[in-house]
Amino acid sequence: MDTIYLIVLDGIGDRPIEKFGRKTPLEAAHTPILDKLVQMGINGAMNTIDIGVKPGSDTAHLALFGYDPRVHYSGRGPYEVAGIGMETVPGDICFRVNMGTVDEKMVVVDRRAGRVEDTSEYAKLLDGTEIDGVRFILKPGTAYRLGMIMRGKNLSSEITDVDPKEAGLTIKQAKARDGSKQAEFTAKVLNKFVELSHKKLNKLPSNQERVKKGELSANCLLVRGAGKYPDMEPFEEKYRLRACCIAGAGLYKGIARVLGMDVLEVAGATGKPDTNVRAKIEKAIAVKKDYDFVFVHIKAADSFGEDGDSDGKLKFIEKIDEAMVPLVGLPGAVVAVTADHSTPCELKGHSADDVPIVIVSPRVRDDDVEHFSERECAKGRLGHIKGEHVMPILLDIVGIAEKFGA
Amino acid sequence: MDTIYLIVLDGIGDRPIEKFGRKTPLEAAHTPILDKLVQMGINGAMNTIDIGVKPGSDTAHLALFGYDPRVHYSGRGPYEVAGIGMETVPGDICFRVNMGTVDEKMVVVDRRAGRVEDTSEYAKLLDGTEIDGVRFILKPGTAYRLGMIMRGKNLSSEITDVDPKEAGLTIKQAKARDGSKQAEFTAKVLNKFVELSHKKLNKLPSNQERVKKGELSANCLLVRGAGKYPDMEPFEEKYRLRACCIAGAGLYKGIARVLGMDVLEVAGATGKPDTNVRAKIEKAIAVKKDYDFVFVHIKAADSFGEDGDSDGKLKFIEKIDEAMVPLVGLPGAVVAVTADHSTPCELKGHSADDVPIVIVSPRVRDDDVEHFSERECAKGRLGHIKGEHVMPILLDIVGIAEKFGA
Numbered sequence: 001m002d003t004i005y006l007i008v009l010d011g012i013g014d015r016p017i018e019k020f021g022r023k024t025p026l027e028a029a030h031t032p033i034l035d036k037l038v039q040m041g042i043n044g045a046m047n048t049i050d051i052g053v054k055p056g057s058d059t060a061h062l063a064l065f066g067y068d069p070r071v072h073y074s075g076r077g078p079y080e081v082a083g084i085g086m087e088t089v090p091g092d093i094c095f096r097v098n099m100g101t102v103d104e105k106m107v108v109v110d111r112r113a114g115r116v117e118d119t120s121e122y123a124k125l126l127d128g129t130e131i132d133g134v135r136f137i138l139k140p141g142t143a144y145r146l147g148m149i150m151r152g153k154n155l156s157s158e159i160t161d162v163d164p165k166e167a168g169l170t171i172k173q174a175k176a177r178d179g180s181k182q183a184e185f186t187a188k189v190l191n192k193f194v195e196l197s198h199k200k201l202n203k204l205p206s207n208q209e210r211v212k213k214g215e216l217s218a219n220c221l222l223v224r225g226a227g228k229y230p231d232m233e234p235f236e237e238k239y240r241l242r243a244c245c246i247a248g249a250g251l252y253k254g255i256a257r258v259l260g261m262d263v264l265e266v267a268g269a270t271g272k273p274d275t276n277v278r279a280k281i282e283k284a285i286a287v288k289k290d291y292d293f294v295f296v297h298i299k300a301a302d303s304f305g306e307d308g309d310s311d312g313k314l315k316f317i318e319k320i321d322e323a324m325v326p327l328v329g330l331p332g333a334v335v336a337v338t339a340d341h342s343t344p345c346e347l348k349g350h351s352a353d354d355v356p357i358v359i360v361s362p363r364v365r366d367d368d369v370e371h372f373s374e375r376e377c378a379k380g381r382l383g384h385i386k387g388e389h390v391m392p393i394l395l396d397i398v399g400i401a402e403k404f405g406a
Numbered sequence: 407m408d409t410i411y412l413i414v415l416d417g418i419g420d421r422p423i424e425k426f427g428r429k430t431p432l433e434a435a436h437t438p439i440l441d442k443l444v445q446m447g448i449n450g451a452m453n454t455i456d457i458g459v460k461p462g463s464d465t466a467h468l469a470l471f472g473y474d475p476r477v478h479y480s481g482r483g484p485y486e487v488a489g490i491g492m493e494t495v496p497g498d499i500c501f502r503v504n505m506g507t508v509d510e511k512m513v514v515v516d517r518r519a520g521r522v523e524d525t526s527e528y529a530k531l532l533d534g535t536e537i538d539g540v541r542f543i544l545k546p547g548t549a550y551r552l553g554m555i556m557r558g559k560n561l562s563s564e565i566t567d568v569d570p571k572e573a574g575l576t577i578k579q580a581k582a583r584d585g586s587k588q589a590e591f592t593a594k595v596l597n598k599f600v601e602l603s604h605k606k607l608n609k610l611p612s613n614q615e616r617v618k619k620g621e622l623s624a625n626c627l628l629v630r631g632a633g634k635y636p637d638m639e640p641f642e643e644k645y646r647l648r649a650c651c652i653a654g655a656g657l658y659k660g661i662a663r664v665l666g667m668d669v670l671e672v673a674g675a676t677g678k679p680d681t682n683v684r685a686k687i688e689k690a691i692a693v694k695k696d697y698d699f700v701f702v703h704i705k706a707a708d709s710f711g712e713d714g715d716s717d718g719k720l721k722f723i724e725k726i727d728e729a730m731v732p733l734v735g736l737p738g739a740v741v742a743v744t745a746d747h748s749t750p751c752e753l754k755g756h757s758a759d760d761v762p763i764v765i766v767s768p769r770v771r772d773d774d775v776e777h778f779s780e781r782e783c784a785k786g787r788l789g790h791i792k793g794e795h796v797m798p799i800l801l802d803i804v805g806i807a808e809k810f811g812a
Contacts, residue, residue: 362422363421363422364422365422367781396759401459403462405465405475406462406502
């Protein structure tokens with residue numbers, strides 16, 4: 001069977017930019033390799049979740065993999081903790097945490113504590129704390145981030161964030177979202193823990209040293225994204241495909257781990273603009289015989305969009321394009337290139353605008369589209385699809401779709 | 407009111423074929439008549455059930471007629487037994503059966519018992535058998551096939567097949583799919599019947615004669631497709647249309663009978679490549695005054711696809727095209743030509759690829775499409791629709807759609 005490649009160019013879609021003559025970064029970029037794929041394949045426009053729905057990165061990927069996020073998604077926490085390799089058990093509530101700086105009135109001074117680069121010390125200080133029978137498990141993530149798990153009985157993910165998400169605001173008390181006793185208990189215990197850890201962090205010698213030097217103290221856990229570890233059928237069982245993930249950023253590895261994909265490490269895959277895209281593509285091709293499904297995630301175009309940096313986005317798109325060379329004419333493969341969502345530079349955030357998709361295989365009814373872009377791909381033979389259609393279409397191209405009926 | 411013609415060219419859709427210069431059989435064929443219809447009509451692409459869903463022939467037709475197969479479909483059996491004119495009562499469980507040959511270890515040697523041409527003798531031997539209060543009713547179908555009904559109390563269609571679907575495999579024990587007592591009982595009784603009938607068939611003089619001659623013995627019932635007779639609103643009541651069916655193959659007559667359509671017999675309509683397509687079209691036109699809705703089914707392009715015979719498929723498409731002449735400019739008619747699904751020659755089976763659809767009437771907003779093909783019709787004004795949209799569109803064209811609202 002052909003190996004299926006699903007290559008997700010995070011946040012690649014954009015809106016017209018005046019200085020590009022109302023072209024998007026993707027339209028303005030020189031992308032001969034992506035264009036070649038488009039000329040060989042079938043093209044379309046896709047809304048990962050639905051028309052007019054602005055997806056998160058997590059929900060968009062769940063939808064692309066064929067897991068309805070409206071059913072399976074409770075919060076981002078589980079994917080973050082899985083991304084940094086934390087082990088979970090049923091009933092765990094998982095969170096994303098930033099190390100932040102608060103003043104004596106608990107007002108957030110900096111949401112990243114001056115961008116601390118290692119949180120091992122803080123994780124070690126607080127890991128294993130028990131409050132009212134609930135154990136807090138913490139592990140350092142990348143830079144100023146941590147993963148956190150609340151483990152105990154009668155916990156709920158239906159609680160609001162502690163992180164106010166903006167400097168200058170007071171940190172929030174977690175609250176029950178659904179009025180249930182479980183959520184009220186979980187919020188109460190979490191609030192106690194945040195208060196306790198603030199006291200402990202203030203006393204930490206390294207933080208007192210920072211204060212003396214006039215630096216920002218990493219004295220508060222900004223907790224958010226409560227989510228229950230999801231009970232989803234593993235990808236391999238659902239589709240009977242041996243699947244792997246090649247990604248730099250933790251969230252995408254986390255989603256892959258939660259779905260039971262093998263997460264392959266590639267030297268130089270950082271999830272940042274300096275990432276070695278070519279190394280990821282070469283790794284993806286090198287494992288063709290070992291896997292039926294290879295998910296490749298390329299992050300940085302999204303980050304440029306979040307920063308409003310259209311020039312940076314355009315250049316990174318051209319870097320991606322060059323790295324794609326080995327995919328052109330790759331035998332024994334179905335290659336799909338798309339995005340999880342648009343990240344318009346003018347919005348500095350996600351939007352619900354659809355994204356281009358191309359699928360290359362000798363088996364597809366190739367069309368007349370010439371360029372990989374939001375507006376050109378939308379003219380293609382694939383039409384306007386949703387994320388939920390991607391896996392069924394790919395399975396059908398390789399000839400293993402299940403028949404409904406006889 | 408205009409008479410609506412729904413002409414289903416089974417399995418007509420395909421994928422690009424290298425020896426046809428990456429054209430599909432439909433694109434490569436010379437089809438001046440179908441092209442003429444396309445030039446007069448409105449065109450589109452259609453997925454009978456949904457994008458990425460590979461339809462069976464039965465589910466595809468239910469969807470086309472406006473009956474959601476996700477609600478109404480339990481298995482193919484009821485349509486097969488209806489197709490050969492068996493009478494059913496509520497609670498009946500219906501099956502498709504092949505006469506097969508098994509060895510002494512119950513391994514399937516041939517799934518068609520050397521393609522026996524008449525199963526009357528076997529049906530007569532086994533019809534009326536009662537086991538644990540359940541009556542087995544059997545009737546010969548075409549060639550090596552039979553229809554079978556289990557009639558009794560507390561039966562369920564949620565059971566697996568006895569037929570392993572491949573020579574070289576042992577026949578299976580039917581099992582409950584849903585763990586219910588009804589399904590377990592049904593499976594148990596069916597397994598007893600299959601065993602008993604194997605013994606009886608082994609003793610049958612004609613089979614003993616075959617064995618002596620070194621021929622394949624028709625000594626096993628390969629049972630599959632358990633389905634409950636569906637409780638669907640008759641077509642005529644649902645749409646207030648007097649409806650008839652012109653088809654060669656049993657399944658399509660069966661679906662029409664289940665929906666309460668009149669099944670018209672046409673000499674030379676065989677459901678095979680030798681079928682008289684022209685006679686079917688002429689019959690369809692001859693009954694225009696008697697019916698508001700005429701369903702015409704033309705089977706053989708699908709069979710060529712299943713055999714991987716692209717040349718045969720192309721030639722049969724040209725045979726269909728020639729037969730369509732009387733439909734061009736037919737007064738007082740709305741003519742829709744489409745397919746139930748694609749059957750790509752390279753897959754030798756159904757696929758989820760969409761199919762072309764053309765609707766001809768002076769009342770449609772005709773478009774610029776010139777050729778009847780997968781890629782050309784997709785450019786048409788009808789856009790990309792689903793099977794469930796076909797009946798509402800046709801009713802609206804003839805002006806009898808019900809208004810939603812005031």
